[in-house]
Amino acid sequence: MSRQPLRLAILEATSTLREAGVPSPRADAEILAAHVVGVERTRLGLVPLVDAEVIDLYRSLVADRAKRVPLQYLTGSVAIGSVAVEVGPGVFIPRPETELLLGWALATLEARHNAETPQVVMDLCTGSGALALAIAHALPDAVVHAVELDPNALAWARRNADKRAQAGDTPVNLYRGDVTDRDLLGELEGRVDLIVANPPYVPAGAEVEQEVAEHDPAMAVFAGADGLDVIKPMVNNAARWLRIGGAIAVEHDDTNGAQVAELFRSRRVFGDVEQHLDLTGKPRFVVARRVATEAEADRLR
Known part of the structure; x- marks a missing residue:
């Protein structure tokens, strides 16, 4: 299967999270995308296309977030000060x-x-x-x-x-x-x-x-x-x-x-x-x- 635009997947995710009542749908959609592709959120624009398997994983995490599973549980960590700690x-x-x-x-x-x-x-x-x-x-x-x-x-x-x-x-x-x-x-x-x-x-x-x-x-x-x-x-x-x-x-x-x-x-x-x-x-x-x-x-x- 051909590679797919990450930007469109993020737009779809934002809509899904907004409909679920997630307080910050765009930010959460971008943070999950950055987590899945392994880049900083600010560098998502440098990843225009991704494999279908990546999209599938991304949609799975978005579905969990739409069920109001905490974002930090899905990414596995949270930053405080200059360190990141694992949470779940x-x-x-x-x-x-x-x-x-x-x-x-x-x-x-x-x-x-x-x-x-x-x-x-x-x-x-x-x-x-x-x-x-x-x-x-x-x-x-x-x-x-x-x-x-x-x-x-x-x-x-x-x-x-x-x-x-x-x-x-x-x-x-x-x-x-x-x-x-x-x-x-x-x-x-x-x-x-x-x-x-x-x-x-x-x-x-x-x-x-x-x-x-x-x-x-x-x-x-x-x-x-x-x-x-x-x-x-x-x-x-x-x-x-x-x-x-x-x-x-x-x-x-x-x-x-x-x-x-x-x-x-x-x-x-x-x-x-x-x-x-x-x-x-x-x-x-x-x-x-x-x-x-x-x-x-x-x-x-």
Whole structure:
């Protein structure tokens, strides 16, 4: 069979995805095409014709996307910072908004860089390991610890960590654990310079996209009636892990930024509490700094 125009296949795919209600049909059609032919999306124009087998594979992936299988599951990976991590069934897909949290974390670490003392970082609810691995790649002299409760997600994190270590990045220390557990990682008490967390935070019963409802692990998405069942106890753990001057950033639902900020302000060991917005102007993550010991905080009450 003769070769076929890729451009026409992309137009057909765009129409199929639009009819299925996919939010960004043209972009998804192009990303899947680039994945199938093995080029950057911006170079699709350099591939005018492809074999019939390629078209068949492409149409199969488009059909899956039309059923609202996540795009990242179909391509097998997602980029965050300067790294790509593998994702698939059983692990939460990192969102573009988390790039903002990563940017804040890297800027904070770089501003406090001390070549004589490696900075200690924790990534809580690491999922695929995306944040931890992006930090380890950008700052190879940091000591990065990552915690995940779900064994399926942790398996993805280990796979990604092994891949990044083979590529020459600093290894990340992975742990299976509950970030709300008061006894978790007691050996790190008072030693951590920075904590990042993208925990479950969607209020139970909230309406979510079909991809989230049918494919993201529920335990990585929902967190009680107000979305704070994980964040509330996690704040207390952060207080004991952080050294004086250490900082934390926690991603949250766009409906409870003020509540998360108040959780930090109510603990007197924290100061410099700030809310950060995403690119659409919605509250996305809260940052705070540990400014006092528990004894000092008690004297302030």
